[in-house]
Amino acid sequence: MRLSFLGGLTAQQFLREYWQKKPLLVRNAFPGFTGLLTPDELAGLACLEEAEARLVQNKGDKWLLRRGPFAEEDFQRLPQTRWTLLVQGVNLFLQEGAQLLEQFNFIPRSRLDDLMVSYAPKGGSVGPHFDPYDVFLIQGMGHRRWQISTQSDQTLLPGAPLRILQNFQPEQEWITGPGDLLYLPPQCGHYGLAQDHCMTYSVGFKAPYTQELATQFLVYLQDEIKLEGMYQDPELKTQSHPAEISPAMIRKVGAMLRQIRWDQDTVQRFLGTYLTEPKSSVYFEPPARPMPPEKFHQQLTQGGIRLDLKSLMLFHDNTVYLNGEAVEATAEDLPTLIALADRGNLAAGTRLNESLEKLFYQWYRAGYLVLEQAP
CATH class of the missing domain: 3.40.366.30 (50S ribosomal protein L16 arginine hydroxylase; Chain A, Domain 2)
Known part of the structure; x- marks a missing residue:
C-alpha cells in the first residue's frame, strides 16, 4: 500500500531506499495540517513539572539553554526573535499527538521514542547539529528553512550547552511550510531556522548506544541470575606480600564469573522490560476512587x-x-x-x-x- 505522506512510496520502498540511508522531503505530506496545539498551549505544557522542556536562545555567537519546568513570567521576558521552546513527549499529554504517531506504525513500535514539538519566532533555532537517530520533521504553522549536510566533520562548538556543529557546510536547502515532511537519517547534519512564527513536530526513534544497552542489561541480570557456590581456597598458600591479590585468587574468581550465562530468551525479556520502562519523569495517576x-x-x-x-x-x-x-x-x-x-x-x-x-x-x-x- 502506498503512503501519501511518504510521497506515494510504499512502506517497503521507504525502508529499502531511505531509512537510515538518505533524506526525503515530501511537500504537502499532510494536507491542511497546521499543528495540534497553539504556541500558548505548548508553553502551558512546558510549565508542567512532569514535562521535559527546554528553552534555547541565540545571542550572537552565544547559545543559552534553560530547562523546565517554566513559569509564565519566563516567556513574558523573552525577546521578539531568536529563541526556541522545545517540549518532549507531547504524545504523553495530547491524544492527537499519540494519533499522529500512529501514522508511523509501519516502523516497529519498539523503535518509536516520542513526539517533540518546538515553537520559535523568526530567527529561532537550536543551531546546526546532528542526531544519532532517525527523525521525521513535520511542519505545522509557519515556515522553517532547513539546511542539511552529510559532512563527516562532527567537531562541536566548544563551550556551547548544545551539541552544535562548529564547521557546518550545507549541501541542500529547503523552506518547509504547513504539512511538509522532512525525513532525516541518523548523523545527517541539519540546521533549521524559523522564517516566521513556526512550530515543528518531530517524530523521533530510539537508538540506544551499546554502552547504555550493556549497562542496563547488567542491571537487569542482577535480579535474573542465580549462581551457585562461594569462594573457597582450601589450598591457600602463604604470600611474601600480604597485600597482594594473588594470581590464584584472580583465576578462581574468573572461573566463578564465567558461570554468568544468557540466551536469546534472556535478551528478549530484557528488551521487553527495557523498551517499555517509562522515563523517570513519567508518573501514572491511579483513579482517586476506583470503581468496584x-x-x-x-x-x-x-x-x-x-x-x-x-x-x-x-x-x-x-x-x-x-x-x-x-x-x-x-x-x-x-x-x-x-x-x-x-x-x-x-x-x-x-x-x-x-x-x-x-x-x-x-x-x-x-x-x-x-x-x-x-x-
Whole structure:
C-alpha cells in the first residue's frame, strides 16, 4: 500500500531506499495540517513539572539553554526573535499527538521514542547539529528553512550547552511550510531556522548506544541470575606480600564469573522490560476512587478501554510487556492482548474471559488503562 505522506512510496520502498540511508522531503505530506496545539498551549505544557522542556536562545555567537519546568513570567521576558521552546513527549499529554504517531506504525513500535514539538519566532533555532537517530520533521504553522549536510566533520562548538556543529557546510536547502515532511537519517547534519512564527513536530526513534544497552542489561541480570557456590581456597598458600591479590585468587574468581550465562530468551525479556520502562519523569495517576469490579465490567463492556497515553506496551511470543512489567499470556488471552498493544484500545463489546478482565482491572487501578465512555 502506498503512503501519501511518504510521497506515494510504499512502506517497503521507504525502508529499502531511505531509512537510515538518505533524506526525503515530501511537500504537502499532510494536507491542511497546521499543528495540534497553539504556541500558548505548548508553553502551558512546558510549565508542567512532569514535562521535559527546554528553552534555547541565540545571542550572537552565544547559545543559552534553560530547562523546565517554566513559569509564565519566563516567556513574558523573552525577546521578539531568536529563541526556541522545545517540549518532549507531547504524545504523553495530547491524544492527537499519540494519533499522529500512529501514522508511523509501519516502523516497529519498539523503535518509536516520542513526539517533540518546538515553537520559535523568526530567527529561532537550536543551531546546526546532528542526531544519532532517525527523525521525521513535520511542519505545522509557519515556515522553517532547513539546511542539511552529510559532512563527516562532527567537531562541536566548544563551550556551547548544545551539541552544535562548529564547521557546518550545507549541501541542500529547503523552506518547509504547513504539512511538509522532512525525513532525516541518523548523523545527517541539519540546521533549521524559523522564517516566521513556526512550530515543528518531530517524530523521533530510539537508538540506544551499546554502552547504555550493556549497562542496563547488567542491571537487569542482577535480579535474573542465580549462581551457585562461594569462594573457597582450601589450598591457600602463604604470600611474601600480604597485600597482594594473588594470581590464584584472580583465576578462581574468573572461573566463578564465567558461570554468568544468557540466551536469546534472556535478551528478549530484557528488551521487553527495557523498551517499555517509562522515563523517570513519567508518573501514572491511579483513579482517586476506583470503581468496584462489577461497575468496571459494565463500563468496559459498554464503552471499551484504551491504554493511558503514558503507557508503553509490546509483546514477543506469548509474553506481553506493559510499562516494564511482564505478563505470560495464555493462548486464549494472547490475541486480545496483541490487539491492545497494536491498536492501543479495545472497542466496546470485546469479549473477555474472567482472567483477562481481572488483569485489566489491575492495570486500571494502576493507572495504565483508561475506560472509554459509552457512546
